[in-house]
Amino acid sequence: MVDHLRPGAVRTVKVTGFDGADVLVQVVDAEGEEVEGEEAEIARIPRHEASMRRMEHPSELFEVGQEISAEEIGRWREGQLHLSARACEVPALRSFLLSIERGQVVAGTVSEVHNFGVFVHVDGEPDGLCTGFIRVPDLTWGWINHPSEAVEAGQRITAEVIISETRSGQVTLSLADGCLGAVTVTASGSAPHPSGRSCTRRRTHSSPPPGRRRAGL
DSSP: OHHHHSOOOEEEEEEEEEETTEEEEEEBOTTSOBOOGGGOOEEEEOGGGTOSSOOSOGGGTOOTTOEEEEEEEEEETTTEEEEESGGGSOHHHHHHHHTOOTTOEEEEEEEEEETTEEEEEETTOOTTEEOEEEEGGGTOSSOOSSGGGTOOTTOEEEEEEEEEETTTTEEEEESSSTTOOOOOOOTTOOOOOOOOOOSOOOOOOOOOSOOEEOTTO
16 A cells, blocks of 8 residues: 555646546657657546645646646546646745655644544644544554543654555544654643654555644635
8 A cells, every 4th residue: 555655656747628527538659749640648637636725626726728737646547647737836835745755753832632532733844734634543553542641732752654656635634653743842831752663564555644734724
C-alpha cells in the first residue's frame, strides 16, 4: 500500500473534455508539444483526483484547452493512464511533501485531537495548511480510550514519518514506532517524558483522511 501511494512522475496535459465527472486530458510530450493523430494519448483524471477544493463538477475548475500538471497514478481500463491533478495543485505543498522521507523524524505542534486521530502542524509546512496526521494505533503502544489521553492541542511533539503522500496532501506520522513518544513541551509547560525506545519497528497503513486547512482559511 505504501509503495502505491508514493509520488509518481508529473506530466503536462491539456484538458480535452469531460466523461461524466472525470476529466479527459491529452498528454503533452517533454518538449511541450501535443502529439497528433493515433499517437496522441488520452488520459483520465478521476473526479476525486481533480482537486483538493470542494466542487460539484470538475468543469468548475477546468476548461477545455487548459494545460495543467498532473501526477501519474497508474493504468486502468485497458491501459488508460490515470492521473492526479490534486497532487500538483499547490506547488509549495508538493515541494514540502517531497522533501520528507519515510522514517524521518519531524517536529510539530498538535492542532486538533479527535476520536479518529490527531492533526499536527508539521514544522516547515506551507502557511495555512495542516499536513500531519496520527492514527489512534500510532499514538502509543498502550491502550487508550481517546487520543486526548496521549496528546493535547498545542503540545509540541516529535514523530516518525510513515509516509508523505502528495495526493492526500498529508504526512502520516507515528508516535508509537521506535524512538518516538518524544514529547517535548506541552501546552501546560510540563517537562519532557522520553520513551526510552529504540527505532526498531515501523508499520504501514492506508492513506489518512484528506488534507485540512486551518479554520477560517
